[in-house]
Amino acid sequence: MKRRNFMLLVSAGVVAVSVPFVNQVYFDIPDYDKESIFPQFLSLIWDEESISDIGAKYAAKFPEESRERSLAKALFSDSASQSKDKLLALTQSDFFNGNLVTIDGWVLSKTEARQCALHYIMNQTKA
Amino acid sequence: MHIDARKLSANNIIEGDICIIGTGPAGLSIALDWMNTPYKVILLEAGGFEYDDSVQDMLSGDATGQRYFPLRSTRLAQFGGTSGHWAGMCSPFDEIDFEKRDWVPNSEWPISKKDLEPYYEQAHFPLKLGPYNYDLGFWQEQWPNLNPFPLDENVIWNKVWQLSKVSGWNGGLKQAYQDLIIKAPNIQLYTYATLVDIKGNEPVNSVQEVEINNRSNNTLKVRAKHYILAMGAIQNARMLLASNRQAKNGLGNDHDLVGRFFMEHLEVDTAEMWLLKPFPTELNHFNQQLMFWNELALRKEVLRNEKILNGTCGLSPTAYARHVTPRIDVWQNEDPRESVDNIFKSWDEAEEKAKAHNQGAIMRAFTFQTRMEQSPNPNSRITLSEKKDAFGVPLANLNWELSPLDKRSLRRINQIMAKEVGKAGIARVKLNDFLIDESDDSFPKSTNGGWHHMGTTRMGASPNKGVVDIHCQVHGINNLHVAGSGCYVTSGAPNPTLTLVAFALRLSDRIKERIKQES
Numbered sequence: 001m002k003r004r005n006f007m008l009l010v011s012a013g014v015v016a017v018s019v020p021f022v023n024q025v026y027f028d029i030p031d032y033d034k035e036s037i038f039p040q041f042l043s044l045i046w047d048e049e050s051i052s053d054i055g056a057k058y059a060a061k062f063p064e065e066s067r068e069r070s071l072a073k074a075l076f077s078d079s080a081s082q083s084k085d086k087l088l089a090l091t092q093s094d095f096f097n098g099n100l101v102t103i104d105g106w107v108l109s110k111t112e113a114r115q116c117a118l119h120y121i122m123n124q125t126k127a
Numbered sequence: 128m129h130i131d132a133r134k135l136s137a138n139n140i141i142e143g144d145i146c147i148i149g150t151g152p153a154g155l156s157i158a159l160d161w162m163n164t165p166y167k168v169i170l171l172e173a174g175g176f177e178y179d180d181s182v183q184d185m186l187s188g189d190a191t192g193q194r195y196f197p198l199r200s201t202r203l204a205q206f207g208g209t210s211g212h213w214a215g216m217c218s219p220f221d222e223i224d225f226e227k228r229d230w231v232p233n234s235e236w237p238i239s240k241k242d243l244e245p246y247y248e249q250a251h252f253p254l255k256l257g258p259y260n261y262d263l264g265f266w267q268e269q270w271p272n273l274n275p276f277p278l279d280e281n282v283i284w285n286k287v288w289q290l291s292k293v294s295g296w297n298g299g300l301k302q303a304y305q306d307l308i309i310k311a312p313n314i315q316l317y318t319y320a321t322l323v324d325i326k327g328n329e330p331v332n333s334v335q336e337v338e339i340n341n342r343s344n345n346t347l348k349v350r351a352k353h354y355i356l357a358m359g360a361i362q363n364a365r366m367l368l369a370s371n372r373q374a375k376n377g378l379g380n381d382h383d384l385v386g387r388f389f390m391e392h393l394e395v396d397t398a399e400m401w402l403l404k405p406f407p408t409e410l411n412h413f414n415q416q417l418m419f420w421n422e423l424a425l426r427k428e429v430l431r432n433e434k435i436l437n438g439t440c441g442l443s444p445t446a447y448a449r450h451v452t453p454r455i456d457v458w459q460n461e462d463p464r465e466s467v468d469n470i471f472k473s474w475d476e477a478e479e480k481a482k483a484h485n486q487g488a489i490m491r492a493f494t495f496q497t498r499m500e501q502s503p504n505p506n507s508r509i510t511l512s513e514k515k516d517a518f519g520v521p522l523a524n525l526n527w528e529l530s531p532l533d534k535r536s537l538r539r540i541n542q543i544m545a546k547e548v549g550k551a552g553i554a555r556v557k558l559n560d561f562l563i564d565e566s567d568d569s570f571p572k573s574t575n576g577g578w579h580h581m582g583t584t585r586m587g588a589s590p591n592k593g594v595v596d597i598h599c600q601v602h603g604i605n606n607l608h609v610a611g612s613g614c615y616v617t618s619g620a621p622n623p624t625l626t627l628v629a630f631a632l633r634l635s636d637r638i639k640e641r642i643k644q645e646s
């Protein structure tokens with residue numbers, strides 16, 4: 001086998017071996033309940049459009065969190081966090097811990113702001 | 128007794144034990160305190176019993192720096208002074224307001240709140256306030272629905288205000304005390320008697336006489352044992368600066384402090400608090416029956432940790448507040464009466480527009496109206512203008528200057544409130560645009576003051592620290608005293624009048640003691 005072909009095969013093999021690994025680490029999206037992404041507290045004062053709007057602004061402010069996978073990972077990496085109640089509790093504890101973010105003037109918990117962003121992205125995907 | 132000074136002829140010499148110049152809350156509180164004493168009180172007022180445009184002119188002046196109201200219309204030159212327009216909101220300063228705070232430059236008071244406490248209680252009398260009690264618990268006993276939000280008590284507390292029964296819409300102190308003062312046998316009230324000069328002995332360590340113009344081209348002299356300037360913070364500074372025949376820089380101004388450290392209260396819409404669910408309470412409404420008002424305040428430990436100024440947040444329904452034009456835009460007429468009318472008109476219009484909102488979450492949204500002290504700033508100051516009044520006395524100019532600490536404090540107060548209501552799970556807060564960019568130290572043109580003038584004759588333990596000493600006597604001039612909010616070193620967050628009346632009554636006691644000793 002010529003050295004060049006060998007190299008190609010080896011690199012293909014490497015790719016073949018590493019793709020599932022990379023996917024798992026970088027591309028895997030945690031399994032989560034799509035219903036739970038709607039921010040419960042904010043839905044008491046905003047309609048869906050406002051939630052999406054804030055979500056879009058969050059995604060623009062934090063481009064590293066502007067895709068489903070990064071947001072879902074941030075919100076649902078811990079399997080126990082997948083329930084609505086857990087997200088509510090996380091939102092609350094963000095306020096205690098000062099884990100806050102200001103989007104368009106709104107002082108929000110990081111968790112609920114991410115929920116808005118995920119909601120926005122999922123709606124875009126649907127559209 | 129009342130004497131219209133316009134009827135007096137030139138070279139009249141009026142004599143008394145004390146001479147009070149100005150009949151606003153400061154001057155009148157002292158006059159009332161001397162009623163029925165064996166001492167003869169000369170009470171001088173530039174205006175008459177009614178508004179007079181030609182008298183009001185002496186309050187004119189130009190303003191630079193942060194945009195301000197026309198100086199002419201921020202005060203009233205008539206018997207009762209600006210109490211003819213004030214809203215009557217009263218609350219004492221907090222303990223921390225008198226403490227030296229290393230993060231607030233020039234914040235050193237030479238006295239503590241304890242020194243003023245007994246006079247706060249006494250000040251309730253001339254201002255016709257309720258019992259001297261500002262604990263929420265006391266007021267909850269009188270009115271059951273004053274439920275506070277369930278906020279962390281280590282961070283936030285509820286600061287109580289009382290509303291005076293002698294506010295502008297009740298005719299102010301004029302309505303309440305005109306007859307009483309006129310009938311008081313030991314008080315001689317001179318209207319249309321404008322102070323134009325203060326004359327000292329040589330070497331100017333005592334006032335010999337003051338000169339009064341009676342608007343009929345006559346100059347009269349008043350001689351007394353003690354003189355009390357009670358013309359308001361701007362006019363007191365102006366007259367000290369303008370009395371410069373014997374002391375080149377003006378009286379009490381050897382250290383270039385007269386007129387400096389002008390302070391206002393910032394009274395600004397800063398954020399919206401949207402309640403997640405309705406919260407039944409009457410705590411944050413103006414309670415006309417109880418004459419009560421309440422605002423959210425920060426604990427002094429929080430102010431210390433954050434290194435910010437003191438401020439409180441009042442709540443106004445957002446459906447209404449969004450339609451209210453900032454008062455700095457509305458109150459731009461040189462005629463105070465027009466400006467008052469414009470304010471009421473703008474509130475009526477906002478109320479009309481608010482009717483369009485009758486459902487949805489906005490019905491439980493409240494706008495934070497933050498009321499905050501301004502940090503003492505030597506460049507924020509009153510100086511003399513090139514322009515002169517009808518008697519040749521230079522008018523006052525104002526340079527109102529705010530600082531980065533003011534802006535950071537305003538922002539942090541609202542961010543902390545936002546965090547706390549979030550912690551309590553009751554609301555979310557939206558900061559107003561001008562507070563969002565943390566690197567922006569500027570204030571928008573729409574920034575309101577509270578029509579509160581303070582700090583121009585500040586108190587200091589020594590002449591290089593202040594214009595007046597701990598008793599409000601001008602340093603180095605043993606019978607010249609200043610009554611009013613000009614004596615404040617820092618301005619606290621609450622409206623100034625209750626505190627300035629407390630200071631005036633403390634000064635009154637001091638002069639009584641001295642007069643007894645001196646005779």
Ligand SMILES: Cc1cc2nc3c(=O)[nH]c(=O)nc-3n(C[C@H](O)[C@H](O)[C@H](O)COP(=O)(O)OP(=O)(O)OC[C@H]3O[C@@H](n4cnc5c(N)ncnc54)[C@H](O)[C@@H]3O)c2cc1C
Pocket residue numbers: 148149150151152153154171172173174200201202203204205206207208209210212213214215216217320321322323357358359360362366577578579580610611612622623624625627
């Ligand atoms: C619209 C408005 C609302 C307000 N609301 C509140 C409030 O709710 N709560 C609060 O605490 N404060 C409020 N204030 C501020 C309050 O009115 C002042 O703090 C208070 O009136 C100051 O009292 P003073 O006696 O020092 O001065 P003034 O009340 O201004 O009285 C000074 C007097 O001195 C006289 N005078 C001036 N120059 C001379 C001279 N050369 N010779 C003789 N006499 C002279 C004037 O004619 C006047 O009568 C408000 C002010 C305004 C304009």
